[in-house]
Amino acid sequence: MSDESANLSPAARLTKWLVSGPPFIFLLLFFVAPSMIMVLASFRYPGEFGGLAPIAAADPNILQGFTLETYQFFFGDLIYSEIFVKSFLVATATTLICLLLAYPLALLIARSPKTSRDLMVLLVILPFASNFLIRVYAWMIILGPQSAFSQLVNSLLAVFGAGPVHLLFSPFAVLVGMVYVHLPFMVLPLYTNLEKHDPALLDAAQDLGANAWQRFWRVTFPLSLPGIFSGSALVFIPVLGMFAIPDILGGTGDMLIGNLIKEQFLGTRDWPFGSTLSIMLTIAVLLIAWLAAKFGGSRGRYA
Amino acid sequence: MKIYCHITSDLAGAFWPPSRMASSYIREHRVPRENRTSLYVLCVLCGLWFVLASTYAHAEDVLHLYNWNNYISDETISRFETQCACRVVQDYYSDNEEMLAKLAAGASGYDLIVPTGNAMESLIRQHALRPLDKSLLPNLKNIAPAYLNTAFDPGNRYSVPYAYTLTLIGYNSEKVRELGLPVDSWAVIFEPRYLEKLKGRVTVLDSQRELLVAALKYLGYSANDVNEEHWKQARDLIIRAKPYWAAFNASSYIKELTVGNIWLVHGYSNDIFQADLDAQKAGRKFRLLASIPHEGAVLALDSMVLHNSGPRPDLAHRFINFMFDGKNSAELTNLIGSGNPNRDALQYIKPEIAQNPTVFPDRAQLARLEMLRDLDRHQRRVLSRIWTEIKLR
Numbered sequence: 009m010s011d012e013s014a015n016l017s018p019a020a021r022l023t024k025w026l027v028s029g030p031p032f033i034f035l036l037l038f039f040v041a042p043s044m045i046m047v048l049a050s051f052r053y054p055g056e057f058g059g060l061a062p063i064a065a066a067d068p069n070i071l072q073g074f075t076l077e078t079y080q081f082f083f084g085d086l087i088y089s090e091i092f093v094k095s096f097l098v099a100t101a102t103t104l105i106c107l108l109l110a111y112p113l114a115l116l117i118a119r120s121p122k123t124s125r126d127l128m129v130l131l132v133i134l135p136f137a138s139n140f141l142i143r144v145y146a147w148m149i150i151l152g153p154q155s156a157f158s159q160l161v162n163s164l165l166a167v168f169g170a171g172p173v174h175l176l177f178s179p180f181a182v183l184v185g186m187v188y189v190h191l192p193f194m195v196l197p198l199y200t201n202l203e204k205h206d207p208a209l210l211d212a213a214q215d216l217g218a219n220a221w222q223r224f225w226r227v228t229f230p231l232s233l234p235g236i237f238s239g240s241a242l243v244f245i246p247v248l249g250m251f252a253i254p255d256i257l258g259g260t261g262d263m264l265i266g267n268l269i270k271e272q273f274l275g276t277r278d279w280p281f282g283s284t285l286s287i288m289l290t291i292a293v294l295l296i297a298w299l300a301a302k303f304g305g306s307r308g309r310y311a
Numbered sequence: 312m313k314i315y316c317h318i319t320s321d322l323a324g325a326f327w328p329p330s331r332m333a334s335s336y337i338r339e340h341r342v343p344r345e346n347r348t349s350l351y352v353l354c355v356l357c358g359l360w361f362v363l364a365s366t367y368a369h370a371e372d373v374l375h376l377y378n379w380n381n382y383i384s385d386e387t388i389s390r391f392e393t394q395c396a397c398r399v400v401q402d403y404y405s406d407n408e409e410m411l412a413k414l415a416a417g418a419s420g421y422d423l424i425v426p427t428g429n430a431m432e433s434l435i436r437q438h439a440l441r442p443l444d445k446s447l448l449p450n451l452k453n454i455a456p457a458y459l460n461t462a463f464d465p466g467n468r469y470s471v472p473y474a475y476t477l478t479l480i481g482y483n484s485e486k487v488r489e490l491g492l493p494v495d496s497w498a499v500i501f502e503p504r505y506l507e508k509l510k511g512r513v514t515v516l517d518s519q520r521e522l523l524v525a526a527l528k529y530l531g532y533s534a535n536d537v538n539e540e541h542w543k544q545a546r547d548l549i550i551r552a553k554p555y556w557a558a559f560n561a562s563s564y565i566k567e568l569t570v571g572n573i574w575l576v577h578g579y580s581n582d583i584f585q586a587d588l589d590a591q592k593a594g595r596k597f598r599l600l601a602s603i604p605h606e607g608a609v610l611a612l613d614s615m616v617l618h619n620s621g622p623r624p625d626l627a628h629r630f631i632n633f634m635f636d637g638k639n640s641a642e643l644t645n646l647i648g649s650g651n652p653n654r655d656a657l658q659y660i661k662p663e664i665a666q667n668p669t670v671f672p673d674r675a676q677l678a679r680l681e682m683l684r685d686l687d688r689h690q691r692r693v694l695s696r697i698w699t700e701i702k703l704r
Contacts, residue, residue, distance in 0.1 A: 056690040057433040059415050153572050174511045177558035260553045263702035274408040278697040
């Protein structure tokens with residue numbers, strides 16, 4: 009690094025700073041600083057009306073200073089670990105379903121003639137043109153008990169003698185919403201990966217006697233692992249923090265970690281505990297990202 | 312209504328190479344010279360417009376009102392604008408927490424806010440409000456004494472009542488009659504023997520406090536009971552009833568009631584009123600009615616207060632006095648079915664609303680209604696813990 013910058017001319021060095029400076033400052037201001045504030049907040053007492061209790065107050069009767077109480081509260085109670093586990097299960101299920109749905113689609117787009125590819129990618133990202141919440145609210149109508157879809161499902165169930173089911177306000181509705189919203193985030197990285205594959209490799213595999221399944225499993229799939237990992241990260245992490253979909257489509261038991269955190273900052277007005285939960289979530293996500301990089305990175309290196 | 316104002320990070324953009332695209336676009340689509348001239352002219356005109364618009368706005372008197380969604384009629388606003396030769400700029404919130412959070416984050420410039428009792432108490436104790444000058448409010452005499460001098464603001468130093476809503480049971484008249492359910496008790500929300508007939512057709516408010524209080528009331532405790540043992544009993548009651556409920560819901564139950572998907576709700580009086588209006592408009596065969604359980608319920612009194620940061624307390628006082636005029640105050644009740652503390656307003660209120668006991672409870676019912684006090688930080692954390700358990704079990 010230092011050798012490299014020593015070789016640069018002053019103008020080039022200035023350009024380098026000008027180019028990398030703004031994003032660096034942006035991250036410092038809007039990521040590092042808020043994270044630090046959050047870490048500090050998690051060690052403080054909640055304010056009487058929300059916000060934070062003062063670090064130092066003249067009146068000794070006012071709660072002040074720093075404390076580990078939020079962490080004791082978090083670890084002293086299994087229920088919070090339970091909600092983490094539940095959120096991770098939902099995020100994992102969403103990621104797997106997205107992967108199963110997205111892979112064939114991405115493969116199809118990547119193997120289509122060049123002229124139609126752009127159109128197909130456009131179609132994948134087209135839903136972004138309308139607001140995310142409107143699309144989630146639309147699912148309320150689709151899954152509602154009066155909808156054609158619900159009635160079809162229930163009449164099919166009736167044929168098999170099963171009772172009618174409520175689709176809306178259920179874990180199923182939450183999962184559908186999660187998959188629906190995050191599917192493009194899986195398709196796009198997979199497609200960008202699959203598109204780069206050299207068709208000659210498949211020809212070579214065929215010449216060497218590999219059948220269609222072997223060609224996929226031993227050539228295409230390993231090469232697409234980096235795409236799978238980046239797609240999975242793009243789905244898994246937002247799902248973990250998602251609170252709007254469980255709020256809108258969920259029933260009486262569909263609280264995820266995102267809902268709990270949101271609630272700490274609004275209804276409960278308990279910023280320190282909200283910060284603690286956020287930090288725990290961040291640590292969990294970083295842990296997963298690290299594991300993914302460790303395993304995904306080494307296996308996907310030959311792509 | 313709870314509306315999420317956040318937008319998911321639109322990661323799609325990350326997959327395009329924007330810089331390359333942009334530069335090639337500029338290379339290939341040079342703006343012709345004559346068009347550039349007109350572009351400059353346009354820019355200058357825009358700038359001029361901004362300058363003129365801002366000077367014009369400065370010359371004008373503006374009242375900044377921070378109010379609930381749909382909590383004043385447009386006619387009332389325009390009448391006040393004509394009367395005071397000023398402009399009213401409204402900003403909206405959909406729950407007290409949202410409003411408190413926005414103010415805590417430093418929002419300022421609001422002359423007038425309309426918080427509910429417990430939120431107002433918190434604002435008063437934070438010294439965020441400006442004391443009222445009663446000499447500027449001659450119409451204050453119209454307000455019924457029952458709604459003055461509340462525990463939140465003794466002597467009404469900072470606040471005067473605006474309107475109120477009740478938290479009660481709303482129901483589909485047809486279905487309740489068919490199933491023969493009693494709607495005058497919280498039992499219908501909490502007792503499995505009734506809920507069995509209503510499985511998947513009941514929603515309760517997605518509010519920790521409101522739901523807890525409904526359970527406390529059913530158990531015979533005060534709404535402001537903070538005994539943790541009682542809270543645990545309420546929690547167990549809620550967990551036992553939960554499998555029968557369709558959802559915790561704070562906004563879409565209005566629509567679900569109107570459509571006929573949901574037959575019974577724990578909800579706000581003005582929401583149920585709205586649902587009934589919608590159902591009648593849609594020509595449904597059923598009515599959506601409300602009832603105050605005999606165990607008691609919550610009355611949420613919203614008050615007008617002046618925020619410290621408001622630049623125009625003079626206009627705010629004029630507005631308050633204007634709203635205390637019976638006719639103006641009645642318009643709100645006619646619009647959304649909110650309760651009205653104004654004695655002078657009754658003559659202007661539609662008779663079917665004026666006779667509705669869930670909008671204007673009689674003395675005996677009024678005695679059973681309670682206003683919620685704010686919880687302290689420890690109680691809030693305990694309640695959140697209970698809520699998490701309720702949602703997870």
